[in-house]
Amino acid sequence: MELTDYGxxxxxxxxxxxxxxxxLEIELTASEIAEFQEMYAETAxxxxxxxxxxxxxxxxxxxxxxxxxxxxxxxxxxxS
Amino acid sequence: MPIxxxxxxxxxxxxxxxxxxxxxxxxxxxxxxxxxxxVLTADSSTATGLKWAAPAGGAGNMVQIANGTxxxxxxxxxxxSTYSELLLFIEDSYNxxxxxxxxxxxxxxxxxxxxxxxxxISNNGSGGANPPVRRxxxxxxxxxxxxxxxxxxxxxxxxxxxxxxxxxxxxxxxFDVLSYADGASNADNxxxxxxxxxxxxxxxxxxxxxxxxxxxSGGTYRLWGG
Numbered sequence: 001m002e003l004t005d006y007g008x009x010x011x012x013x014x015x016x017x018x019x020x021x022x023x024l025e026i027e028l029t030a031s032e033i034a035e036f037q038e039m040y041a042e043t044a045x046x047x048x049x050x051x052x053x054x055x056x057x058x059x060x061x062x063x064x065x066x067x068x069x070x071x072x073x074x075x076x077x078x079x080s
Numbered sequence: 081m082p083i084x085x086x087x088x089x090x091x092x093x094x095x096x097x098x099x100x101x102x103x104x105x106x107x108x109x110x111x112x113x114x115x116x117x118x119v120l121t122a123d124s125s126t127a128t129g130l131k132w133a134a135p136a137g138g139a140g141n142m143v144q145i146a147n148g149t150x151x152x153x154x155x156x157x158x159x160x161s162t163y164s165e166l167l168l169f170i171e172d173s174y175n176x177x178x179x180x181x182x183x184x185x186x187x188x189x190x191x192x193x194x195x196x197x198x199x200x201i202s203n204n205g206s207g208g209a210n211p212p213v214r215r216x217x218x219x220x221x222x223x224x225x226x227x228x229x230x231x232x233x234x235x236x237x238x239x240x241x242x243x244x245x246x247x248x249x250x251x252x253x254x255f256d257v258l259s260y261a262d263g264a265s266n267a268d269n270x271x272x273x274x275x276x277x278x279x280x281x282x283x284x285x286x287x288x289x290x291x292x293x294x295x296x297s298g299g300t301y302r303l304w305g306g
Contacts, residue, residue: 012153018160040294044178
């Protein structure tokens with residue numbers, strides 16, 4: 001993936017020293033960039049798994065409603 | 081104005097704010113004025129038994145020591161080791177790149193030293209209430225500031241407070257998390273309440289805050305110390 005995919009294009013971190021009040025923008029090192037990229041990639045992968053699981057669940061839910069011949073609102077009424 | 085000591089030697093302040101203080105029986109020396117906003121504090125390890133230090137405050141007497149805008153890949157708030165307690169407040173944080181959550185590390189420690197136990201209460205996407213869900217996080221590599229919801233939209237933001245205890249002395253630091261997160265749908269939101277512990281016996285000198293989905297797109301931070 002490109003760096004810009006994760007918004008790492010500015011490659012900076014903020015350091016706020018409360019003793020001096022200084023707020024510095026510091027360029028990320030190569031290893032820090034790699035670390036953030038890895039974390040962002042892991043998150044993207046988790047998002048993809050969650051999306052796929054949600055899609056399967058929704059398909060199963062719809063299949064059950066079709067089998068029962070009722071709408072989601074009617075199913076909700078049955079459960080209330 | 082010089083002060084004559086028992087030995088016959090004179091001691092005198094050299095500048096505005098300097099103090100002439102006792103340094104031993106029948107002896108005195110000059111303690112130079114401290115930095116602005118510091119206070120005089122007893123410290124038996126110094127030559128005069130006194131030092132100038134930032135007011136430490138105490139429970140219920142916290143002062144705001146940092147505030148700013150979240151940007152870049154992370155925000156590190158440093159030079160915190162003089163405070164016994166810290167209160168971090170994050171408002172409106174989000175990234176516009178990919179769904180993610182907000183995490184915090186102490187002293188940039190990314191090893192498995194964080195235990196955290198709590199529960200979430202959430203709505204589902206239709207606005208209905210979900211039952212509370214336990215979250216038992218043992219041996220984490222960071223503090224989870226948000227429960228299970230992830231988001232990346234400007235109108236779906238994270239708000240949370242984390243209060244840290246025993247941050248100055250040896251011994252573990254414990255923390256309380258209270259957060260509110262907006263999810264991907266406007267009807268989808270979650271409250272997360274947790275208690276945790278940082279299992280390293282050291283003072284907290286810095287806090288690192290970051291989003292797992294991408295660089296910060298917005299939000300503010302405020303930190304109080306006492």
